[in-house]
Amino acid sequence: MRIVVTGASGNLGRAIxxxxxxxxxxxxxxSRRAPEPTGxxxxxxxxxxxxxxxxxxxxxAPVLRDADAVVHLAWxxxxxxxxxxxxxxxxxGARRVLEAVAATGVPHxxxxxSVGAYSPGPKDAAVDESWPTGGIHTSSYARHKAAVERLLDxxxxxxxxxxxxxxxxxLVFQRAAASEVARLFLGRIPPRLIGRLRLPIVPxxxxxxxxxxxxxxxxxxxxxxxxxVPGGAFNLAADPVIAPRGxxxxxxxxxxxVPASWLRALVALSWHLRLQPTAPGWLDxxxxxxxxxxxxAREELDWEPTVDARDAIIELLDGMADEAGExxxxxxxx
Numbered sequence: 001m002r003i004v005v006t007g008a009s010g011n012l013g014r015a016i017x018x019x020x021x022x023x024x025x026x027x028x029x030x031s032r033r034a035p036e037p038t039g040x041x042x043x044x045x046x047x048x049x050x051x052x053x054x055x056x057x058x059x060x061a062p063v064l065r066d067a068d069a070v071v072h073l074a075w076x077x078x079x080x081x082x083x084x085x086x087x088x089x090x091x092x093g094a095r096r097v098l099e100a101v102a103a104t105g106v107p108h109x110x111x112x113x114s115v116g117a118y119s120p121g122p123k124d125a126a127v128d129e130s131w132p133t134g135g136i137h138t139s140s141y142a143r144h145k146a147a148v149e150r151l152l153d154x155x156x157x158x159x160x161x162x163x164x165x166x167x168x169x170x171l172v173f174q175r176a177a178a179s180e181v182a183r184l185f186l187g188r189i190p191p192r193l194i195g196r197l198r199l200p201i202v203p204x205x206x207x208x209x210x211x212x213x214x215x216x217x218x219x220x221x222x223x224x225x226x227x228x229v230p231g232g233a234f235n236l237a238a239d240p241v242i243a244p245r246g247x248x249x250x251x252x253x254x255x256x257x258v259p260a261s262w263l264r265a266l267v268a269l270s271w272h273l274r275l276q277p278t279a280p281g282w283l284d285x286x287x288x289x290x291x292x293x294x295x296x297a298r299e300e301l302d303w304e305p306t307v308d309a310r311d312a313i314i315e316l317l318d319g320m321a322d323e324a325g326e327x328x329x330x331x332x333x334x
Contacts, residue, residue: 003226004067004106006030006051006097007074011177012112014040014326015215016071019223028063030074039326051093052085060100069108069226072097077184080271080279083140090144091151098155101162108163108229110222111152115170115211115237117145121290123209123241128293129168129233136288139281163231169218170211170237170292173312176326177215178319187277195321202248205260207287210247211237214307214315224301235292238305238312250313260287 003020007013008029018040020027027044029035034046049059051074064070074097076089094111101109119134121127135146149166156164173181182191213236221236240246248255260283268280297303307315318324 001068001226002026002028002066003069003071004028004030004064005071005073006049007072008044009033009035009041010073010075011174011180012073012172012215012218014176015174015219016073016222017041017044019216019219020226023223023227025226028067030060030063032074051096052088054096056093056096057100057103060097061104064100064104064106067104067106069110069229070097070101070106071110071112071222071226073112075112077141078277080140080277081274086140087144087147091147094148095151098151102155102159106162108165108226109155110165110167110225111148112222113149113166113168113233114141114145115168115235115289115292116142116285117149117168118289118292120288123207123291125291126241126293127290129166129235129296131290136281136285139285140279141281142285142289163229165225165229165231166233167218167222167225168233168235168292169221170213170309172213172215172218173316174215175315175319175324178316179323179325181316182320182323185276185278185282187275189276191320191323195317195319198252199248200253201256202251202253203256203258203263204244204247205263205287206244206257207260208244208247209291210242210286210309211292212242212309212312213238213305214312217305217307220306221297221301221303224303228301230300232296234297234301235294236297236303236305237292237294238307238309240309241291242309242313246310250310250317 003025009031029044029046032050035041047063076086117133119132133149135142245255270276
């Protein structure tokens with residue numbers, strides 16, 4: 001099949017291109033800046049399109065013509081202090097892609113959403129894909145993901161001939177993304193310091209339960225969706241769900257429970273002073289999103305993650321310690 005992947009040069013795109021290429025698909029990559037055509041990026045037909053601009057719909061039309069499916073990944077995580085700039089890519093960009101998909105008659109749109117699209121929910125009981133997707137109102141990332149979910153609702157109503165599949169993954173990690181993740185969330189802090197960080201005591205709020213998935217397992221889920229064209233929504237996450245005590249163990253220490261308000265105040269102050277780039281909304285998101293059930297993906301896609309959630313995080317931390325990246329991609333290179 002001919003598959004068009006937007007945001008194809010980034011963290012998710014790298015793994016998804018590799019998986020789809022292994023299945024023999026004809027791949028087209030859309031990115032604001034095309035990567036060097038080597039490694040996983042070789043053999044992909046690249047088109048440079050800035051989805052934040054109105055002319056993107058016109059630019060995408062010839063790219064999407066005759067495509068069997070579009071996988072939409074393009075997303076901007078920074079600059080956190082300029083939400084309008086991010087929204088032009090995240091929400092307006094998604095709208096433009098969906099307009100181009102509908103206009104060119106592509107039969108299947110696969111949109112990678114996020115656990116961040118979900119409204120606040122329980123940590124000690126897993127929710128399925130029917131949980132409300134209103135986002136976490138203090139997180140710009142979650143607000144944008146929720147806005148895209150509403151776009152998809154509208155597209156499904158207006159274009160019943162189009163199959164829309166929503167993929168809601170947990171935190172996605174891989175070694176090749178270590179340098180990018182460090183730049184986005186640590187700023188000027190050298191990533192090797194975080195990768196090698198070992199603390200005797202790790203202070204964390206009790207609700208900081210995390211789900212994670214390796215990029216290769218996410219890519220496998222996408223590949224199965226491409227082949228089976230199921231429609232609807234799928235949660236994707238690996239086991240186990242990592243409670244605060246488990247997070248502390250990843251850094252070699254013991255968990256010290258602290259009020260969420262203390263940690264949030266520290267994050268907010270350092271963000272407002274521009275000492276680090278992670279907005280306090282990211283902490284709110286981690287504390288409030290529900291634990292996801294992946295039963296539908298396992299039953300309908302025969303999908304099983306191959307990398308333990310803890311190992312996915314360890315791989316990222318090891319990559320940070322080594323300042324690992326992907327030299328061919330402008331967004332992933334170290």
